[in-house]
Amino acid sequence: MRNLNEENITAEVIQRFADCSDTRLKTLINSLVTHLHGFIREVEPTEKEWGQAIDFLTRTGQMCDDKRQEFILLSDTLGVTMLVDAINHRVNSKTATESTVLGPFYVADPPEAEIGAGIDDGIDGEPLFVEGRVCDEAGQPLADVVIDVWQSDGEGVYDVQKPELDGASLRARFRTDAQGHYAFWSVTPSPYPIPTDGPVGQMLEITGRHPFRPAHVHFMLMAPEYETLVTQVFADGDPYLDSDTVFGVKDSLVKDFELKPAGQAPDGRRLDKPYRYFRYDFGLKAA
Structure with a gap:
């Protein structure tokens, strides 16, 4: 077709994909074209604005490497990650734990540790x-459920953001015992801003949004014949629980990080200073 215009170009673009043999891919691309063209018609961007949009996406890609995923940050801060998560992990059971975002700081295959070990090296x-x-x-x-845990330190910084560290810290892999029990020692995390030195940070700044996440500990639980669970446990009373910049907080995932006095901890360890404690029991859905 020639002489395309704003009224007929969408139908022609969709027609060009008519021979796509992958039914699911064809559905996805047709819907993408339809909604993207609809967005353009609605907002009528200037050529300068469209150029800025392309530049923004280009810079977002340029910020990505093996330790930094700016596109995950973009998806998170636009609420897309949580929407995809909500669609794919609907919970109809009162005993199954709710999921939330993976976040940009997960590193596959963390070092394995024994139940009760400390993960706060350095x-x-x-x-x-x-x-x-x-x-x-x-x-x-x-039993034998694989649990990956990772978190920030008391200043809101992850190990991958600390080049001075020799290896992994505040992240590890545990396996539950015969009673399904897990345990570990760490340090109390704090609220922290997501990285703001890239295009996503610029987007938050110019739109008047803060970049903070409430204090939390990440968990990923994996077991044969069960759905992999990616979730977080948030500190009750945190000032950012109701304005998490990535929209990840759910009431069922909020726990009191109790302040305990110096003395004997639940695992028998004795501490000469106060510490924090929380217990969280997970429920896995059958695959």
Whole structure:
């Protein structure tokens, strides 16, 4: 077709994909073209604005490497990640744990650790003891569940943001025991801003949004015949619980990081200073 204009170009673009043999891909691309063209018609961007949009996406890609994923930040801060998560992990059971965003700081295959070990190598901070159980939807404990944990330190910084560290810290992989129990020592995390030195940070600044996330600990739980669970446990009372910049907070994932006095901890360890403690029991959905 020739002589295309704003009334007929969308139908012609969709027609060009008519021979796509992948049904799902064809559905996705047709819907993308329809909604993208609809957005352009609605806002009627100037050529300068469209050029700025392309430049923004180009710079977003240029910020990505093996330790930094700016496109995940963009998806997170636009609420897209949580929408995709909500669609793919609908929870109809009262015993299954709700999921939330993966975030940009997950590193696959973290070092394995024994139950009760400390993961705070090279990190100073207020001690935090975390424990709990992993069960199925019927409440039966699940043994040998792989649990990846990762978090920021007391200043809101992850190990991958600290080039001075020799290896992984505040991240590890545990396996539940026969009773589904897990436990580890760490440091108390704090609220922190997502990285703001890239185009996503610029977007937040010029639109009047803050970049902060409430204090939390990340968990990924994996077991054969069960859905992989990606979630976070948030500190109750945090000032950013109701304005998390990536929209990830759910009431069921908020726990009191209790301040405990010096003395004997639940695992028998004795501390000469106060520490924080929370227990979180996870429920996994059958695949």
